[in-house]
Amino acid sequence: MKSSHEPLNYHPEKLKRELKPFYIGADDKDIEEMLKFLGLKSLEDLYSHIDDSVKMASVPMPKHLSYEELIANVNEVARKNKIKTSFLGDGLPNYKVTDVVGPICNIRGLTTAYTPYQPERSQGTLQTLWIYQSLMSQLTGFEAINASLYDRSTCLYESMNCALRLVKDSTTIIVSNTLYPGDIEVIETHAKETGMKILRVPVNPQSGKIDIPSLTRLLNTTPQVAAVAFPQVNNLGNLESVDEIVDLCSTNNIKSIAIIDPMLIGKGGLKAPVKFGTRMQGADMVVAEGQHLAIGPNFGGPGLGIFGIRYNEQDKLSIRSTAGRYVGKTQDLKGRECKALILSTREQHIRREKATSNICSNQSFIASVAGASILARGDEGFETSLNISRSHAEKASEALTAFEGVELKFKGSAFFNEFTLKLPVSSNEFIHKASAAGIQVGVDVSHRHHEIKEDGLLLISFNDTQTDADVEKLISFFETQFEKTKKGTPCPKIPSTMMRVEAPEIPKLDSKDIIDYYTRLGKQNLSPDDGIYPLGSCTMKYNPHINDYAASLPGFTNVHPEAPVEDIQGCLEILYEIQEQFKAITGLPGVVTQSVAGAQGELVGIKMFQAYHRDRGEGDQRNVIIIPRSAHGTNPATATMAGYESKVVDGQVFGIYAVDALPSGEMNLNQIKEFLKTDGHRVAGVMVTNPNTAGIFETGFKEMSELIHAAGGLVYMDGANMNAVAGLVNLDKLGVDAVHNNLHKTWTIPHGGGGPGDAIVGVSHRLLDFIPGVQVVKKDGKYDITRASKSCGSFHRHFGNFAHKIRAYTYIKALGCDGVRKMSQVAVLSARYLFKKLSASYPTLPGEAQSSPRMHEFILTLSPEVFKKIETSGTPKANTIARIGKLFLDFGFHAPTVAFPEQYGLMIEPTETYSKKELDQFVSVVETILKLVNDHPEVLKTVPHFTPIDRVDEVQANKSPVLSEKITAILPKIIPDRVDAEKLRNSTPGDLCEQILEAHKNSV
Ligand SMILES: Cc1ncc(COP(=O)(O)O)c(C=O)c1O
DSSP: OOTTSOOOSSOGGGSTTTTSGGGOSOOHHHHHHHHHHHTOSSGGGGGTTSOGGGBOSSOSSOBOOOHHHHHHHHHHHHHTBOOOEEOOOTTSOOOOOOTTHHHHHTOHHHHSOOOSOSGGGOHHHHHHHHHHHHHHHHHHOOSEEOSOBSOHHHHHHHHHHHHHHHSTTOOEEEEETTSOHHHHHHHHHHHTTSSOEEEEEOEETTTTEEOHHHHHHHHHHOSSEEEEEEESBOTTSBBOOHHHHHHHHHHTTOEEEEEEOGGGGSTTSBOOGGGOSTTOOOOSEEEEEOHHHHSOOGGGOSOOEEEEEOOBTTBSSGGGGOOSOEEEEEEBTTOOEEEEEEOGGGSHHHHGGGSSOOOOSOOHHHHHHHHHHHHHHHHHHHHHHHHHHHHHHHHHHHHHTTBTTOEESSTTSOBSSEEEEEOSSOHHHHHHHHHHTTEEOOEEOTTSOTTSOOSOEEEEEOOTTSOHHHHHHHHHHHHHHSOBOSOOOOOOOOOGGGBOOSOOOOOOOOHHHHHHHHHHHHTTSOOTTTSOOOBTTTOOOOOOHHHHHHHTOHHHHTOOTTSOGGGBHHHHHHHHHHHHHHHHHHOOSEEEOOOOSHHHHHHHHHHHHHHHHHHTTOTTTOOEEEEETTSOTHHHHHHHHHTOOOEEETTEEEEEEEEOBOTTSSBOHHHHHHHHHHHGGGEEEEEEESSOTTSBOOTTHHHHHHHHHHTTOEEEEEOTTGGGTTTTBOHHHHTOSEEEEETTTTTOOOOTTTOOOOEEEEEOGGGGGGOOSEEEEEETTEEEEEEOTTOOOOSSSSSSSHHHHHHHHHHHHHHHHHHHHHHHHHHHHHHHHHHHHHTTTSOEESTTOTTSOBOSOEEEOOOHHHHHHHHHTTOOHHHHHHHHHHHHHHTTSOOOEESSSSTTOEEEOOOSSSOHHHHHHHHHHHHHHHHHHHHOGGGGGTOOOSSSSOOBOHHHHHHSOOOOOOOOSSOOOOOOOSSOHHHHHHSOHHHHHHHHHHHHHHHO
16 A cells, blocks of 8 residues: 555455455355256346336446455545645634544444344444433533534524424514525525515624614514524624524514534633523524534535523423434443433424424434533533634634735624634635635635625634634735735634633543543444344444545545535536446436435435425426325425425325225335326325335336326435435436435444444436536546525535545445445345245244245234234234333344334344345244244343343433533543343254243343
8 A cells, every 4th residue: 555545544455344344245156056046047137027127237337346456546635635834714613623523433332233122232323312402401401402404504493393383373583694605505495485584684784693672673573483593703704792682582582593602602701692681581592513623624515403492390291392303322132321312202204284383304423423522621621622613713813904905804703713804815816726725715705795785705713623823824825915004903802791600510531531432332233343233224234434534534524514616526426426426327417416315315315305496487386296105204205305295185185195905015006096186286296215115126117107197297216225226227217306325224334322323315307497406517637616596495515425435426326336236136135035934933924925036125013823922922913012122122133124114013124234144144033033932932021131231211201301410520431231242143942942931030
């Protein structure tokens, strides 16, 4: 390897799965034996039931790169970015990344684990999120902080929806024009075609702050207002009069939504939102971006949407109208204190179209890292960072305003560490000159407000990564451009009412202790590194280390998304390549790279549908989305969130029209045909998962698409299950108009204990003009940014979870045209092999679909006799499947997906990661489980037996939620495993049965 490459921080040859061709576990012999067992001759035969007319003959992309070539490639691309002395901030500030972050990002038990739906095997993730929630509570003063939402913009939209639910008969949210433009664009994109009205309150051109008389007037004259959303630090750097705004909200009996920067409210910083208002009544909701608490700019993502709401004696109910996940403190059946996800009856996987949001994967791992980083800083670390940032700003504002024509634009308005300068020249030209001199000098805010029509406005940000020498460099650059002719203006004093009084009392812990603690937590989870992680529909496959290596190259992590285009060529190359890769993989002509999770990809798709229909003058008429009943909860939740409210009026269905499944497991195409006959003109589109959630390919998909298109509708394919068909089925030929590819499933980015995910959306020619966000184009070897002509708006303030695009790019480069197909083929082979083996002992679902070929996953159930036996032994049928899931934990495996999409089903997805030997071992475990519950059904009453805790009493956990505790230097206790999961996996299933019976006896 060339010395110019960043060294690897791991040894690939020592990792069991890292150097396997295409990260596939089965070797040629395994593949041959499995095919033989299935009576097939070749991998292609696995797809013989799919019509040739929709197949992809080959993937139009280059062949795979070797490991060494891959290392060289990602280093070369990273080097194309130019990292310069930077004064960029503008809502994505840059603070020192604490020294715990790198090591914590390498704890595979935390990075690669799934969402902690099985609390007994996920105390690691749950505890990290608990610490995050608690510390954020300490910092903001809000009693309830969720863990977590995508980013500030979408978090703001969720809070606005929450306000509409909380304020009876309301329709309108007043939003300050002084919020970051990216955030405003995102909320306006979301609100289109929904019942939400957004009114904007102007900026006062003199103060550069919200114009309070205009706000008062709006409040006095507008009916049905639910909330005012306002920033503490605004998009010109000025500190808003937060007390006055919260008072106005209180007087008008509406909700106040404060958008803050969590870094700035640490010790020595600005007032915490819980104290806003002259009576210190506090804001009602808090929204923030938390990316910079955890990681560097990373070209804008992954971010961290911080959301908080009051939860106290006066208000215990508002929390139930919020979006996102909460971790609660609770007890297991033996009274051990533990953590579990709570309040989930608000969420899409339970409430479907009535959920408070469509969010599923969130930004969990960034929340975990933010928690650890806050501990590494402690009060004193925050204070030091804030002092440095503030003193840089003080020094620079005085020094820079000494130059001829350079002024503080808003002289009377206080700021903390960002301010707007008025320059005597065009800011845009000045920025490019500074860039040539090695300085990213700030952001051009000249055209940010129509109320302030002036060129030469520059927003400059200061932080603790800048040195005194950097500030000197900035001043010297100004000296090259302007004459020093006057005395500089001293920085305006910040009124004491705007500052924090009491410290949040965040302990500062030793970095080594933090890393040790989080390492121990990582051991409480499972990772796909260890063995089969059979969660159906979640595609828990191996996440290559080299992807993380590529994403952590400083050439990528230190890039700010608002740097001049000439400085970000490497990042743009990644985005361009991702566009090309997904065009090749899906067969579709367009790609959206903004969406940060599958559910957001769905929303992107449906919002494009709406833009398309609006453009054709059919926006109002098309008010139905067709969705099969077996769809993932995000599909109906997305349709609702997009504005398709489900109701029946005079026998006519509005919103979601649900389609049943046939006995074969496929959707009932005749039902769709019948509906189209009468209501085709009202259909906006369909959302169909393919292969569907039963693991069966929808062979009627193409016909369905043709029918929908003939009726003027559009086709969304939920691509969560692309691992079965990538590179083998051409989605364009299938008639797909939009499809999301969850990068945290098929495309190997780690799931992070619940996120960040990411989703690339493929788009048909019908929707090309409506693509949201930006498109990267290549001209004369240079990359640039454009927008679609009728863009439906924007779903991310920048470029989505960019660091994840690097991971997916690296993975796809490692697969190449040959590997993409083989990965899917072996995933299907492994699933079909397991299905045939296990269906010899287990009944399968759908009940009459035994002969329907399974793709990447399948559903097992129990016979009526076994259910009966179990019920007689004391476990009700309704609980049986969940308890069987817990029994998998006793064997050292994660549970399959339980009770979805079939109430009595266990959905198993092995992926291509594991060898035949590992698959056979898993078969023997699953068979042993059946034998065990058949012979000793009583064990299900006490499962699981070897995890750190017993089963959690979820009913109790939800009754009176406990959402935080004061974090001190002594971190919450970690309960050790009773038996290590690795030891369990290495025991013979027979031995384990004995031990389970023994443990059961001891626990009754
Ligand atoms: C079929 C299906 N659709 C959509 C989603 C939502 O994806 P995300 O969690 O990335 O939002 C999932 C996630 O589990 C899924 O399995």
